[in-house]
Amino acid sequence: MTVRLGAATVLDDVDLTVGAGERVALAGASGAGKSTLLGVVNGTVPPSGGSVRVLGADPAALRGAALRRLRARVGTVHQHLELAGALRVVHEVNAGRLGSWPALRAAWSLVRPQGVADVVAALEQVGLADRVFDRTDALSGGQRQRVAVARVLVQRPDLVLADEPASALDPVLTERVLGLLAGPADRGGALLAALHDPALALRHCDRVVGLAAGRVVLDAPAAALTVADLAALYGTAA
Amino acid sequence: MTALLARPAAAVPRLRRDRRRWAWGLAALAAVCWSATGALDGVNPAGAAQFGAFAAAALSPALDGAFLGVLATAALVTVAYAVLGTALAVLLGALGAVAAARSTWGRRRLGRLATRGVLAVPRGLHEAVWGLLLVNVLGLDPWVGVLAIGLPYGAVTATVFGALLDEVPRGPYEALRAAGAGRLAAALYGLLPRAAGGLLSYACYRLECAVRSAVVLGLVGAGGLGYQLSLSFGSLRWPQVWSAVYALALLCLAADVAGRAVRRRLAAPRRRAGVLSRDRVLTAAVLGTLVAGAWSWWFLALSPASLVSARAREQAGFVLRAAWPPSADGDLLRSVAAAAVVTVQTSVLAVVLAAVGAVLVAGVAARPAGRCSPLRRLAGVLVRLGLLLLRAVPAPVWALVLLFVLLPGVLPGAVALGVYTLGVLGRLAAEAVEEADAGPRAALTALGAHPAGGWLYGVAPLVAGPVLAYALYRWEVTVRDTLLVGLLGAGGLGALLASELAAFDWPAVATVLTATVVLTLAVDLVGDRARRALR
Numbered sequence: 001m002t003v004r005l006g007a008a009t010v011l012d013d014v015d016l017t018v019g020a021g022e023r024v025a026l027a028g029a030s031g032a033g034k035s036t037l038l039g040v041v042n043g044t045v046p047p048s049g050g051s052v053r054v055l056g057a058d059p060a061a062l063r064g065a066a067l068r069r070l071r072a073r074v075g076t077v078h079q080h081l082e083l084a085g086a087l088r089v090v091h092e093v094n095a096g097r098l099g100s101w102p103a104l105r106a107a108w109s110l111v112r113p114q115g116v117a118d119v120v121a122a123l124e125q126v127g128l129a130d131r132v133f134d135r136t137d138a139l140s141g142g143q144r145q146r147v148a149v150a151r152v153l154v155q156r157p158d159l160v161l162a163d164e165p166a167s168a169l170d171p172v173l174t175e176r177v178l179g180l181l182a183g184p185a186d187r188g189g190a191l192l193a194a195l196h197d198p199a200l201a202l203r204h205c206d207r208v209v210g211l212a213a214g215r216v217v218l219d220a221p222a223a224a225l226t227v228a229d230l231a232a233l234y235g236t237a238a
Numbered sequence: 239m240t241a242l243l244a245r246p247a248a249a250v251p252r253l254r255r256d257r258r259r260w261a262w263g264l265a266a267l268a269a270v271c272w273s274a275t276g277a278l279d280g281v282n283p284a285g286a287a288q289f290g291a292f293a294a295a296a297l298s299p300a301l302d303g304a305f306l307g308v309l310a311t312a313a314l315v316t317v318a319y320a321v322l323g324t325a326l327a328v329l330l331g332a333l334g335a336v337a338a339a340r341s342t343w344g345r346r347r348l349g350r351l352a353t354r355g356v357l358a359v360p361r362g363l364h365e366a367v368w369g370l371l372l373v374n375v376l377g378l379d380p381w382v383g384v385l386a387i388g389l390p391y392g393a394v395t396a397t398v399f400g401a402l403l404d405e406v407p408r409g410p411y412e413a414l415r416a417a418g419a420g421r422l423a424a425a426l427y428g429l430l431p432r433a434a435g436g437l438l439s440y441a442c443y444r445l446e447c448a449v450r451s452a453v454v455l456g457l458v459g460a461g462g463l464g465y466q467l468s469l470s471f472g473s474l475r476w477p478q479v480w481s482a483v484y485a486l487a488l489l490c491l492a493a494d495v496a497g498r499a500v501r502r503r504l505a506a507p508r509r510r511a512g513v514l515s516r517d518r519v520l521t522a523a524v525l526g527t528l529v530a531g532a533w534s535w536w537f538l539a540l541s542p543a544s545l546v547s548a549r550a551r552e553q554a555g556f557v558l559r560a561a562w563p564p565s566a567d568g569d570l571l572r573s574v575a576a577a578a579v580v581t582v583q584t585s586v587l588a589v590v591l592a593a594v595g596a597v598l599v600a601g602v603a604a605r606p607a608g609r610c611s612p613l614r615r616l617a618g619v620l621v622r623l624g625l626l627l628l629r630a631v632p633a634p635v636w637a638l639v640l641l642f643v644l645l646p647g648v649l650p651g652a653v654a655l656g657v658y659t660l661g662v663l664g665r666l667a668a669e670a671v672e673e674a675d676a677g678p679r680a681a682l683t684a685l686g687a688h689p690a691g692g693w694l695y696g697v698a699p700l701v702a703g704p705v706l707a708y709a710l711y712r713w714e715v716t717v718r719d720t721l722l723v724g725l726l727g728a729g730g731l732g733a734l735l736a737s738e739l740a741a742f743d744w745p746a747v748a749t750v751l752t753a754t755v756v757l758t759l760a761v762d763l764v765g766d767r768a769r770r771a772l773r
Contacts, residue, residue: 095696098687100686103688106690107690
């Protein structure tokens with residue numbers, strides 16, 4: 001997968017390839033362009049120049065159902081979660097399957113939830129199974145973050161994009177969630193995660209890409225890096 | 239690992255449906271079916287020719303210079319009434335909002351209920367009824383038009399302003415209170431900034447409504463565009479009727495565009511960094527409103543003295559004495575009850591018609607946030623124009639037209655009010671769609687969702703609540719409007735009121751007005767309960 005960009009302000013001439021099975025951490029200070037980079041890959045941010053290839057295909061060349069099929073293979077935990085909120089948890093999680101569900105099934109599921117067993121299994125993995133029929137806006141920030149993770153789990157994507165997926169979680173759940181999100185990478189997919197915590201990045205990823213002011217300033221195997229190397233990206237001593 | 243993660247696979251919890259919501263849903267369904275049984279009146283095929291002539295004239299409005307001059311002057315009168323009426327309403331609304339807000343009263347529900355009861359009296363009566371009553375007190379004074387709009391609008395504005403304040407997240411306010419700020423200061427810094435956009439947007443929307451109300455006042459004799467419309471309608475001059483309708487639509491469009499521009503600026507202020515500068519559009523809007531207010535005052539030659547003149551006091555005393563006590567005659571009460579049933583059925587059908595239509599057109603009517611095809615843009619413009627035309631033509635005009643082809647009863651009133659309310663509700667639904675957070679839908683598109691699926695899971699949950707709440711508000715408004723449509727010929731409490739007013743039977747008028755206010759209050763309470771179940 002190649003990402004080439006010429007967006008003047010946010011991302012400047014970024015050239016990055018993530019291979020099959022790789023777990024890549026994006027590091028960098030706030031405003032470095034991590035979220036934008038993830039947005040370009042999942043198609044929510046249109047690149048102003050350059051080319052993007054996702055899972056061997058060019059999203060810009062695809063339309064309609066073909067584009068949707070490609071997008072269904074890319075799962076994202078968004079920084080702001082982007083849950084509707086006014087729905088029960090089961091529907092928010094099921095929304096991960098909208099890429100494979102026809103519209104009628106999606107509509108019927110709002111009346112009679114479909115595939116509840118899978119949803120509960122996914123929620124079980126993030127420790128939320130007992131909240132499956134609660135309203136999402138009744139949950140705490142950390143619980144909502146886990147709902148967003150469960151959505152990616154039922155989606156079963158090949159490429160996982162995660163933007164600070166554990167920012168509101170305790171250490172135990174953080175380890176758990178990052179392990180779950182790395183699942184597709186272990187099966188030949190890939191993980192691209194923006195992580196602020198250097199220790200977390202080094203523990204869960206095998207490669208770290210550092211961004212500063214929209215440029216790649218670091219690209220090295222995690223094994224060759226220390227927490228101090230990453231802390232330097234943020235301009236602080238470890 | 240903790241016990242949380244190590245425990246065995248959980249059994250699937252049972253899906254508990256929300257009984258309260260289901261009860262409301264079933265009750266609403268029953269109400270709609272019951273209302274539909276009232277609408278089984280026939281069609282009047284004989285009127286089809288006249289209806290056809292009316293419709294055909296849409297493409298050939300009267301455009302001769304003399305008539306256009308008359309229309310222009312009439313339009314100025316309408317605008318002046320609308321501006322001063324809205325100014326009065328916003329003033330009253332701002333004062334009343336504090337008293338109407340749930341947050342002001344907290345657990346002291348009695349105080350809030352009392353406020354709502356007081357507000358229900360002015361808003362329970364239609365502007366036209368206020369006009370007819372005020373004419374009996376003030377004579378043919380321009381104050382009649384201003385007060386007839388300002389009093390009921392002020393009460394509605396107070397209720398809505400109060401609800402808007404209630405809907406603002408309380409966190410910032412509580413934080414400021416906890417930090418020792420006074421209630422007023424905390425409201426100014428913690429509540430008002432979040433609510434300001436909604437409040438101003440609603441004020442703009444009220445101005446738009448006031449233009450139509452000013453027309454309606456004309457229909458019952460207060461002058462302006464409505465008076466011209468009714469003169470032309472009475473003499474079956476369809477081309478002139480359409481000229482008046484188009485003039486009115488233009489006025490509404492101007493109010494719509496101006497209100498939107500102001501609102502957009504409020505949502506995204508243009509500020510230069512580090513400089514405290516005023517926004518030109520907003521400054522112009524504020525100055526323009528002040529100038530328009532002053533001009534309207536001069537143009538209508540309003541004089542505060544006539545409000546408190548000896549004659550006005552004497553007339554008010556006479557009408558009040560004549561109307562007290564209200565009549566409690568058995569026959570009258572029976573016909574009031576029958577008319578109330580017709581009124582409720584008409585309003586329920588109208589709102590259901592409008593809500594279904596609004597849901598269907600909201601997606602197309604909303605301006606898309608990102609890039610879109612020219613075809614989609616054109617469809618949006620056409621639907622918005624259609625909605626504008628629907629709400630530009632006052633409901634009574636729709637009713638008069640429909641009475642060509644439908645027999646008097648529930649159906650013509652319901653269709654007329656439904657068509658008109660669709661114009662209003664369609665726009666409100668489209669705005670709810672525009673204002674909804676675009677993130678959830680974008681996230682669903684990014685994971686490959688079908689556009690319909692993205693809508694159902696990413697947009698509908700966000701807008702369903704506001705749109706249903708709007709529909710319930712409109713139901714309250716429609717009950718009032720049913721009265722007006724009745725005044726001009728359809729059935730219900732309005733028709734009864736018209737006949738009692740014509741007979742100067744003041745005790746009977748008082749009874750019908752009381753019944754109207756009670757009905758409005760009841761509808762208001764039911765609507766409020768239903769809205770709370772929706773939350």
